[in-house]
Amino acid sequence: xRLGRRAQSLVLVVMVVSMALLACxxxxxxxxxxxxxxxxxxxxxxxxxxxxxxxxxxxxxxDAAVLDGVTLTVEExxxxxxxxxxxxxxxxxxxxxxxxxxxxxxxxxxxxxxxSYTNFKVVDPEGMTYRSTFRSGSNCSPTLNAGRxxxxxxxxxxxxxxxxxxxxxxxxxxxxxxxFRIGTPAGEQEQKVDINPGG
Numbered sequence: 266x267r268l269g270r271r272a273q274s275l276v277l278v279v280m281v282v283s284m285a286l287l288a289c290x291x292x293x294x295x296x297x298x299x300x301x302x303x304x305x306x307x308x309x310x311x312x313x314x315x316x317x318x319x320x321x322x323x324x325x326x327x328d329a330a331v332l333d334g335v336t337l338t339v340e341e342x343x344x345x346x347x348x349x350x351x352x353x354x355x356x357x358x359x360x361x362x363x364x365x366x367x368x369x370x371x372x373x374x375x376x377x378x379x380x381s382y383t384n385f386k387v388v389d390p391e392g393m394t395y396r397s398t399f400r401s402g403s404n405c406s407p408t409l410n411a412g413r414x415x416x417x418x419x420x421x422x423x424x425x426x427x428x429x430x431x432x433x434x435x436x437x438x439x440x441x442x443x444x445f446r447i448g449t450p451a452g453e454q455e456q457k458v459d460i461n462p463g464g
Contacts, residue, residue: 316449319456323436330458332441334374335414339437341367342462345405345425352402360430365405365423366437366462372414376444381411382424384442387435389428400425436461 317333324330330337345363347353356362364387370380385397401408409422428435441456443449 316443316446316453320458323459323461325460326462328460330439330460331373332456332458333443334372334376334378335380335441336371336373337439337441337458338369339366339460339462340369342435342437343405345400345403345423347400347403349402356427357430361427362430363400363403363405363425364428364435365403365425366460367405367421367423368409369419369421370414371419372416374416374444377413377415378444379411379413379442380409380420382409382422383411384440385424385426386438387426387428388438389432390434393432395426395428397424398427400427 319332320330324339326339326342328338343365345365347356347363366385366387368385372378382397382399387395389395399408403425405423405425407422409420409424412420414420424437426435437460439458439460441458443454443456
């Protein structure tokens with residue numbers, strides 16, 4: 266079947282236009298691949314300020330342990346006597362006693378810092394550990410409560426521990442929870458310091 270002249274002309278025009286479009290497409294793809302990349306530059310990695318180092322020495326009475334956000338001083342360590350006869354008898358029946366550490370905190374950071382008696386424990390020479398307890402009504406008073414200290418502010422109080430009657434030779438261990446900073450590694454979020462009060 267033969268196409269008329271008009272149909273032949275139309276087919277010819279369509280072929281020419283198709284070839285021209287194909288040539289333009291090849292040219293544009295070759296120029297874009299040869300040109301510079303338009304991908305966004307990677308964002309710079311923020312550099313984190315180094316964390317204040319944790320002291321490695323064992324502190325004594327009246328030594329100031331400068332930590333991240335707070336300075337701690339243990340001023341006294343002694344056996345505590347309960348004022349109430351029945352409370353005292355309840356402790357002695359268990360063959361236990363109370364010991365206390367009189368501590369002072371001073372804020373040294375740019376932000377308020379949390380402090381608490383729960384961040385303390387005592388450890389005897391055999392490695393037995395005793396956590397702090399909230400006890401009132403003894404001659405180790407006033408007790409330290411949980412709170413916050415700003416830079417230059419101070420707070421003071423006794424931290425009490427219930428331990429075996431004959432136990433002695435304790436060291437006091439304080440765990441400082443660092444101020445919150447983005448990017449602080451999990452292993453460095455706490456600082457632990459030892460205080461040898463000679464008790």
